[in-house]
Amino acid sequence: MMEHLPGFPVDSSIKLHKHEARLIVALHSMGKNSSNPDGDAIAFKTTREIEGPYCETVEHKFKKPVVLAGPILPEPIETSNTKENWSKWLKKFQEKTVILCAFGREYNLKKDQFQELVLGFELTGYPFFAALKPPIEAETIEEALPEGFKQRTRGKCIVHSGWAKQQLMLSHPSVGFLSLIVEGTRYRRP
Helix, strand or coil, X not given: CECCCCCCCCCCCCCXXXXXXXXXXXXXXXXXXXXXXXXXXXXXXXXXXXXXXXXHHHHHHHCCCEEECCCCCCCCCCCHHHHHHHHHHHCCCCCCCEEEEECCCCCCCCHHHHHHHHHHHHHHCCXXXXXXXXXXXXXXXXXXXXXXXXXXXXXXXXXXXXXXXXXXXXXXXXXXXXXXXECCECCCCC
């Protein structure tokens, strides 16, 4: 993973996967080798609210408008194994009491932020499911968890680094709150 690419906004919470870095390097090289890349615009599936500084950098570099398609939502896919596993766990709790925290695959917390987040959820006293990537300074979720956290929250919370079907989880009656941070904004499920 790369921490920073020259010419793009610096944000210590962003790390690029190899395939993402290759795309950016290719775009960067295209800008050096051609003063006017083919096409009238450049399109991405994102929003200005989520990746505004990066879109502005691309617009400035290539002197082309950046057209944003917004988030593309997948069709619901039934994965019986996932549905059964999470459904079984969620069934243990009363209606609208489980906190669902999902930052997505693009957002990396620092280890202290990660620990503060899960400890904050623990302090609520409510059950929670957090779908998070391991923080920047850790290889796995387990090594990033605060000391004694797993023992204190056993059976009442899950901190998961793999794929979690948010649509299935949100449709479960026990899930009552969605914590999704985008530019410091929280969205609450009705």
